[in-house]
Amino acid sequence: MAMKVALLGCGVVGAEVMRLVDRQASELAARVGAPLEIGGIAVRRLGRDRGTGVDPELFTTDATELVTRPDIDLVVEVIGGIEPARSLILEAVKAGKSVVTANKALLAEDGATLLAAARESGVDVYYEAAVAGAIPLLRPLRDSLAGDRVHRVLGIVNGTTNFILDRMDTQGAGFAESLEEAQTLGYAEADPTADVEGFDAAAKAAILARLAFHTQNVTAADVHREGITEVSSGDIASAKAMGCVVKLLAICQRAEDGASVGVRVHPVMLPREHPLAAVTEAYNAVFVEAESAGRLMFYGPGAGGSPTASAVLGDLVAVARNRLARTSVGEGTHDTGLPVHAMGKTVTRYHISLDVADRPGVLARVAEVFAQMGVSIKNVRQEGSGEDAQLVLVSHTAPDAALSETVERLRGLDMVRSVASVMRVEAFAEDA
Known part of the structure; x- marks a missing residue:
């Protein structure tokens, strides 16, 4: 007997899921142990052209009725x-249906509620497609590394920003120009x-x-969030001078x-020898540092109809x-209860x-400010230009609050014309 699937949404991803279920019907049946069949499709409006070969009787605007139908599995x-995604998922699990979702915004806001409801009803809620598209990432974190202690996760999890920063780095383009190209290419x-602005990555x-x-x-x-709109060509050039590349990273x-735990999203300067530095175009990648497993890298296309639908289908087979x-x-049900500490x-x-100002004593006064805040300087570079100079400093590791206060105190020095750029620097954990 076929297992009937209710599809909520028929946009780019939904249409691709529908197409794959139909095209790969025999293979999916062999993998599952029973045929999968689309039992209904909830959409906002009827009458739109949804492509050929789709039974119009499958479409409905009553999503609640669809997810609670007795014949839907x-x-x-x-x-x-x-x-209405949250209410529909809760209705579905209450009715004993397992759910596959790609809804990162909902999971980030209220994932605990959905998962608790699923446990209470004895069903599954799977969501591999919510992060990094087709890259098999969430299940390895949840299952394969369940016996390990993860120290840090760094991820390029937004293809749009990675494309923009890559264009700025490799082609010398500005932010606005790179964004326009990203929009043209879809x-x-x-x-x-x-x-x-980093909301998606957060x-x-x-x-x-x-x-x-x-x-x-x-x-x-709870996620500290900064976007890439303030990243300048000067930042890109400074990163190159340090042997780094600028990336928007999600860091846990x-x-x-x-x-x-600390959870943050912001631009960073990343050494070019780091595996994430080599991730170009609109690709995604996540780098995991664990106690026993060591360093792990997950890489691939992170967005688009086909990659996301692939992850959805993988979850669909599993549930x-x-x-x-x-x-x-x-x-x-085990919850470590670890709180999120402030940035x-x-x-x-x-x-x-x-x-x-290019005059004697400037570097000494700047160094004094760092010392007052308990922050040590790792390296410094100075370039003169007439009566002015550019002073570039990289700190050793320190609490972000101390570093931020250092910058504010530097702004108040009479010999500092302006703070031209501030950006965090990341490396391997042992090099930080």
Whole structure:
């Protein structure tokens, strides 16, 4: 007997899922142990052209009725957003249906509620497609590394921003020019705010942190977020001079004492020898540093209809097998309870570029400010230009609050014309 699937949403991803279920019907049946059949498709409006070969009787605007129908076994949610997606998923699991979703925003805001409801009903909620598209990442974090201690996760999890920064680095293009090219190629939306301001990456960072550190205490609101709109050609050039490249990273890191975690999204200068530095174009990659497994890298296309649909289908096969076996495989009920510490307590490094008066004693006065804040200087470079000079400093690791206060005090020095640039620097954990 076929297992019937309710599809919520028929946009780019939903249409591709529908196409793959039909085209790969025999292979999916062999992998699952029973045929998969689309039992209904919930859309906002009827009458739109959804392509050839689709039975118009499958479409409905009553999504609640669809997910609670007795003949529906599984639900795939690809409509996005918080509501009505949250209510529909909760209705589905209450009715005993396992759910596959690609909804990163909802999972980052209220994933704990959805997973708790699924455990109570004895069904699954799988969401591999919510982070990094087709890259098999979340299940390895949840299952394969369940017996290990993850120290840090660094990820390029937004293809749009990676494309823009790559163009700025390799072609010398400006931010606006690179964004326009990304929009022309379909990598960026007409309104790119969610990407370039880091909201998309922050939602994914929250999901990664929850899985990596087994804590339910992380939501998107807990993630320190900075976008790439302020990254300048000067920042790119400074990074090159240091042998670095600028990337927007999602960084999830266990505190040294193990009592809390830091979760942040912001541009960083990354050494070119780091594997993430070689990730170009609109690709995604996630680098994991674990106690026993060591360094692991997950790489591939992170967005688009086909990669996302591939991840959805993988989850669909998994939850269908579980349903046939009359079991569910949740994330477990153990919660470490690790809180998220404030950005000010995060240990990092700063690259600071100052426009200063070119006169004796400037460097000594600047160094004094660093010393007053307990921050040591790793290296310094000075270039003169008439009566002015550019002073570039890279700090050793220190709490972000101390580094930030150092920058504010530098702004107040009479010999500092301006703080031209401030950017954090990341490396391998032992080099930080």
